[in-house]
Amino acid sequence: MSGPYRGLLVERDGPVGWLIFDRPEVGNAMDAAMLADLPRAWADLDADPDVRVIVNTGNGPAFQTGLDVRQLAGDRDALREQSRRTKRADLRISAWHNHVGKPVIAAVNGVCAGGGLHFVADADIAIAAERAAFLDPHVSLGQASAFELIGLARRGAVEPVMRIGLTGRHERLSAARAYELGLVSAVVPDARAAARELAEKIARNPPETVRLVKQQLWRALELGLTAARREAAVIAARSPLAAPAPASQQELLGEPPCR
């Protein structure tokens, strides 16, 4: 890997690649340096042949709290670059922005605010620590919010997303409520341990098939139902079997073959 990365820790542990926000003193907010290095961090983990699954989490009490507005206010070039990318809807922040092909698990270890929501909206799977909470303070600062909320609204019920968008910093969505709504699939005491266990399960599946499935399900968010299914059927028809076929339905399910 082509480290070091500013504001990020990038590590590998068995089949699991870790992308860890590492500016705990400022709630892991993204400054110009972290913004500049995120694309490389994602690309390096995606390219590492030993990494099967990527887990994204934060050091310290927060997960991610969005742009480091204070730092960026004093860095005119970085601010201009970010504004340009926003205007063109050409962000390079999340795994989805950076076209990562491997499964990405967001392990939301603490508060996730504003631009931090990119990393939940754009993850394949999201789990949360009990202390995690979600909010979008953009409107409380006079800023419009769009990309993160649009992404979240595609993932489930729309009302809660509109609500966090409009209540701004004056309300938080709890981890428990995020679980009820299906925004996260687990609430756990230790997000890292749970993410590692989950990642190791996914890593047992053939990587090429996993990549195709991920690609098709994201692609389906761009199309109508029939069009998405038609595309997927063709991909399925053209993909060779990457593993030996099981001999029975029981074996397919990982059950003992005898009845």
Added chain:
Amino acid sequence: MPDRTTMPDRTTMPYTEFQTLKLHRRGPVGWLLFNRPDSLNAMNAGMRAELADAWLELDRDPDVRVIVHTGEGRAFQTGVDVAELATDGLGMERYRADLEAYDLHFTAWQQQVSKPVIAAVNGICAGGGFHWVSDADVVIAATTAEFTEPHVSVGQVVAMESIGLLRKMPFEAVMRMALVGRHERMSAQRAYELGMVSQLVPPDQLRDAAQELAEKIARNSPAAMAATKRALWGALETGLTEACRQGAREVVSVWGHPDQDEGPRAFAEKREPRWAEPERAEPEASPR
């Protein structure tokens, strides 16, 4: 108490005797049962062909107002029959041309069934089994049902059934099942919480509950329900504004229909409405 749904009414229209399915009618409810319990109701080539006919038979039977489907034995459906794939020398090759042409006919949605369809998930639903969950209008499940998506674990791309699901329930849960494969199962309780199913019932009461729900739905105007189905499924194809435009066409399509006089009249006279005989609009030429 005997399961009343296994005691069919005498039907005015005898159904085809299928090898892999059972069809019968109880009151206004047409039942379609997956009947390969020893293979956990896996879909072999025979079942795949029979399903195409079975959906149309029930949709065309004027005595059937609502269709319920469920499985015999401990499983609901576990997808393509892997034993057949492994032993008959054809494997997935037999399906390749149909997939490439997107010419599929085994679900109610694919067959453009106009009547309401309830899936009653009686046990495990795995892999291709999700076709019938994603493509049903209403889904209920036994409290003991389980859901798992093993495709990726055996090197198969899952897509069509997951794509259907992710239009109907939270994305994360669908993606998680699709990527974790057979190494995890979702409980009926979680499926209920996520809105994948709308009702959980003890397993020995599932068929009675499905019959009861179907009879409620059968009290509504068949023409109005068919138009409502078209509007709601159609909305999964487009953006909001366009879906409303097309929905308006469905709303207007039933204006002047005799059911629109009969409904209010029956309500005023405190009796059940006598709806016009439903007509099945023959499917569009384009396959899906």
